[in-house]
Amino acid sequence: MKTRSDDLQCFLAVVDAGSFSAAAEALDLQVARISRAVTRLEQQLETTLLNRTTRRLELTEEGATFADAVRAGLAQLDAAEEAVTQVAGRPVGRLRVDAASPFIQHQLLPHLAVFRQRYPEIRLELSASEGIIDLLEKRIDVAIRIGSLSDSTLHARLLGRSALHLVAAPDYLARQGVPDSVDALDGHSLLGFIPPSRLNQWPLPGTAPIRPAVAVSNGELLRRMALDGHGIACLSHFMVAQDLEAGRLVPVLGEALEPLAERERVNAVFYQNSVLAERIRVFLDFIQPRLRL
Numbered sequence: 505m506k507t508r509s510d511d512l513q514c515f516l517a518v519v520d521a522g523s524f525s526a527a528a529e530a531l532d533l534q535v536a537r538i539s540r541a542v543t544r545l546e547q548q549l550e551t552t553l554l555n556r557t558t559r560r561l562e563l564t565e566e567g568a569t570f571a572d573a574v575r576a577g578l579a580q581l582d583a584a585e586e587a588v589t590q591v592a593g594r595p596v597g598r599l600r601v602d603a604a605s606p607f608i609q610h611q612l613l614p615h616l617a618v619f620r621q622r623y624p625e626i627r628l629e630l631s632a633s634e635g636i637i638d639l640l641e642k643r644i645d646v647a648i649r650i651g652s653l654s655d656s657t658l659h660a661r662l663l664g665r666s667a668l669h670l671v672a673a674p675d676y677l678a679r680q681g682v683p684d685s686v687d688a689l690d691g692h693s694l695l696g697f698i699p700p701s702r703l704n705q706w707p708l709p710g711t712a713p714i715r716p717a718v719a720v721s722n723g724e725l726l727r728r729m730a731l732d733g734h735g736i737a738c739l740s741h742f743m744v745a746q747d748l749e750a751g752r753l754v755p756v757l758g759e760a761l762e763p764l765a766e767r768e769r770v771n772a773v774f775y776q777n778s779v780l781a782e783r784i785r786v787f788l789d790f791i792q793p794r795l796r797l
Contacts, residue, residue: 512545514541514542514577524563599645602630602647606722611742615791626787645781648663650666651702659774660773662770663788663797664770667768668740668741670706672735672736672758673736676736677756678731679712693736718735719794
């Protein structure tokens with residue numbers, strides 16, 4: 505093998521960070537060491553991996569192919585190391601979990617203390633992403649996504665379904681009136697997501713996507729807007745169940761709603777490997793029965 509794993513890590517850090525200085529900061533190394541590592545790789549492989557200009561770095565075609573292969577190889581190396589470093593049969597290692605911020609807040613955080621107590625050798629890292637991300641590029645072990653999936657390179661485990669609700673605060677409905685039909689929504693302040701967003705298609709028969717009076721970037725902001733009385737929002741059950749129980753939010757047009765099967769699916773997705781890493785398996789087995797979807 506011509507290359508060293510630490511040089512490969514440096515190379516991927518440059519690719520992901522976009523510069524030698526940013527990569528050095530991320531890895532807490534000197535810029536000169538990062539630069540030497542990439543140069544050494546190029547000399548060993550006898551090819552240019554990165555085109556360097558005064559303003560930017562750009563992967564060559566060979567560099568892009570190499571980066572993809574390195575990511576997959578390092579993922580397999582991580583799995584191999586995990587397999588031989590079990591502590592008394594318990595899973596160990598770093599577990600990177602990505603989900604939308606509302607899901608992390610409402611579904612994961614309440615259970616983390618018990619999970620960490622049960623699996624102290626797992627070093628958990630949580631990241632919040634509202635959209636689709638490249639699991640390999642971000643080195644994410646498992647992502648939790650709500651809605652349809654299209655990437656055939658990923659395995660998916662269905663965690664459950666979370667129904668959609670149209671909701672508003674009682675004081676908003678007291679001021680503006682309670683809509684008694686789908687057509688009556690035209691006279692109301694509708695809250696939605698920054699377009700383009702398929703989430704602005706509400707589960708109402710024969711309707712087009714809404715044009716939000718106020719548009720936000722994530723579901724937790726939308727929930728907050730609804731709680732503060734700014735209008736009517738469409739949100740997943742797991743986000744508003746406690747608000748509905750407490751009366752902070754009130755369901756609107758519940759009898760008119762249609763199920764949107766793909767919108768309601770909650771999946772855990774992970775990169776397609778032959779064997780599911782033990783740290784991923786125990787996390788999913790732990791969290792699934794505790795979800796309040």
